[in-house]
Structures are given as structure tokens and as C-alpha cells.
Amino acid sequence: MSKIEAKLSELGVNLPDVAAPAANYVPYVVVGDMVYVSGQISMNEDGLILGKVGADLDTQAGADAAKTCAISLLAALKAACGGDIDRLVRVVKLVGFVNSTPDFTDQPKVINGASDFLVEALGDKGRHARSAVSAGALPLGVAVEIEAIFQIA
């Protein structure tokens, strides 16, 4: 088991298999040492995490949803690494989209659910540049969608 997966296991996280693409886009594209991962929507073993933060979910529930996006990003990263996620050099950048009410202002606290998890799981390799904004709405009504760029060896 890789070091990163051992740490994830300690944190109670097992990376899911990457879903087969449902359309003419793919979960990730590798260019040189950069991995571009498609936007991952909030979901867990019970299914999609739906709703507008600020109405249907509070900020903490939004942060929990954001963490699930980060787990899916790592699952895609592992696939991009041909299974060996220890090839990760660092998380370069996240863009986090929150499905919120128009007057919601705690997007950073929501996306911290992903950022904090990445640093907990990956250490300094997990620190990244980031934007956190609200979308007008998100696919299937999910609470959070996050895309990422990673650097790998």
C-alpha cells in the first residue's frame, strides 16, 4: 500500500474507483507532469449531497460535502498516476464552486472542508492555490463541485 493510501486509511478514507465517464469528457488529462482533474461533485456512500448552502445545508455540512469532492479528486489522481498516488509532487490549485443562496458569504469555510482534508492527508504537498466562489447552480443540485490541478513525478 502506498504511503498516501496508508495515511488515508488512518483517516478512514478509502479511495473509490473512478467512475467511467458518462460523456465525451474524461475524469482527468495528463500533460507532462501536470494532471487536470474534472470537477468532482459532492457525494458519499449514500449518494449525492444535494442542496443550497445557506438554506438546505449549513456551512459545516457544506464543508463536509467539500471534503467528499477532495476524496474524489484524489481517486482521479490515483488513476492518473497509474495506481501509484505516491507520485504526487503537490496539489497545485483548486477551484471550488458552492451551490448557495445569493447572500451566502462563507464560501472559504465551505471549501476549507477540502483544503483542510488535503493537508491532513498529504502534509505540505497538500497546500495549494485556490479560488472559492458560489455558482449560480450546480449539476444535479449538488452542494459543492471542485476541480483541481496536480503536479506528479
Place this chain on the structure above:
Amino acid sequence: MSKIEAKLSELGVNLPDVAAPAANYVPYVVVGDMVYVSGQISMNEDGLILGKVGADLDTQAGADAAKTCAISLLAALKAACGGDIDRLVRVVKLVGFVNSTPDFTDQPKVINGASDFLVEALGDKGRHARSAVSAGALPLGVAVEIEAIFQIA
């Protein structure tokens, strides 16, 4: 005529000239083998494709609008290639913004209008990472805006 343009012609698509920039930004920037293309707004020969998907346009009309963005992205790519679009290695990533009602949930089906067209026109080179979200609103009231990163040789 290039192979890609011959295929586009079969599909009834002729790439328009790239509009001169209206401001201090440019249609694309090339860094090494990567081309960053500015967000392209939905338009066709009749002008801008306007409105909110979920209210003024249905999902299929949104997908048709997204296809026009993809055509404009390819037009910018051709210009970035100095006219020879066959230098394309692959489409790396799209970010698709849909102008929708706050409860719209079919952003992926809308942006599929671009993704499906790119794969139809470019084959496997057209497969890409992607995020699909709703914006709160879009420039001039257009229905869709899509930005892209391409890799070229």
C-alpha cells in the same frame, strides 16, 4: 485544407475569423505547448444566443449554444496555431458556465453540446477534463460561456 478543417467542413462547420480583442485582453495566450483560450460566448451567424437556460431556453437549446462556444474555441485555437489547426495534440480542459435559473440541474447536458461536438470533430484528441457549472449571470446575457486549454505541437 487541414485534416481537422476537412472534418469540420463535413460537419457543416466553417471556422470564423477570430474577432479582434475589444479590450486589453486577447483571444488566446500560448505558453510552450499550451494554449489558454479566453472564455467564448454563445453566438452564431444570427448573433448572440441569449437567455437563461431553464427559463428562456430549454436544455437542448442550451446544448446548441454550447456547441457555438466550442466552434469559437477552435477558431481561436487555429489562430494560436498560426493557421495550422492540425498542430492540435489534444483538448486538455474546458470550464463551461451556464446562464441558468437558480434551480437548474442539467449543466452537464448543456456543456455536452460542446464536449460531444469536440469529440465528433477531433476524435480522441477531443476528449478533455471538464467542469460544468452555472454562473450567476453572463456577459451581454448570453446563455453559455466556455473557456479552454489546448495542447499543441
Place this chain on the structure above:
Amino acid sequence: MSKIEAKLSELGVNLPDVAAPAANYVPYVVVGDMVYVSGQISMNEDGLILGKVGADLDTQAGADAAKTCAISLLAALKAACGGDIDRLVRVVKLVGFVNSTPDFTDQPKVINGASDFLVEALGDKGRHARSAVSAGALPLGVAVEIEAIFQIA
């Protein structure tokens, strides 16, 4: 003083120190010659620039807010360059998010506040690819958030 900072000084702009990150993300990540800068929110010496463009702020006030984001982006760039901002090769790309009413349509004019300033300060190195969209809402209620990619030597 660097050439770029001398020009900024002529324009009445002094780059602020980069705020220490408040969370597990960082102001910028450098990968090779590319600098990915986190989304910068509108603020000046008097504090955050808040409100929805189209309701609380007009388009010109939104453009003024966007300029402050660009100043913060350059401050982060300077830090990424180890203090020597003259290492800038060019501004590659901006994504500008406007906090607006749902029917606002002048996102490009708002983000021009950043684009025009970058070209005024940096000349041709300031020209960039760009997307300009409205977010559904923004952190702390700010009017504008802009992220950027720069190329450095």
C-alpha cells in the same frame, strides 16, 4: 526599485505585503515557470469592497473593485518571484468573478478594471486570456474575485 514597481509607483500603486494564508491554502504555487495565484478579493486601504454589482455598486465601481484585485494579484506575484517582480514574462490568464444581480450583463466592463490596469502597468506583458462571469455570491460579500496564472523567468 524594479522597473515594474517604478511604473506602479508612477500610477500611485504600492504593492501591499501578501497576507498570511488564513487556511490550508496558500497565496500562490509555482510550478516550473508558471505561477498560479489564488483568487484575490476586492479590497483597498479602507477594507473590503462589498456588494452586488447592478444593485449596490454600478459598473464603474465594480471596475474599480476589479482593479484592487489586480493589485493584490501583482503583490502575490512579487512574493512568488522572491521579491523581484521584473521576472514576470507575461500575464497568462485571468478568471474574473463578479458578485452581481442575476440580470447583470456588463461583466466584461467590470473585469476591464483589472485588465486595463495590468496593461497600463505592465505594457504588452500585461495582455492575457480571460474569462469574465458572475458568481452566484462571493466570499464575505465582496464585489469581485479574480484569480490568475503568470509566466515568470
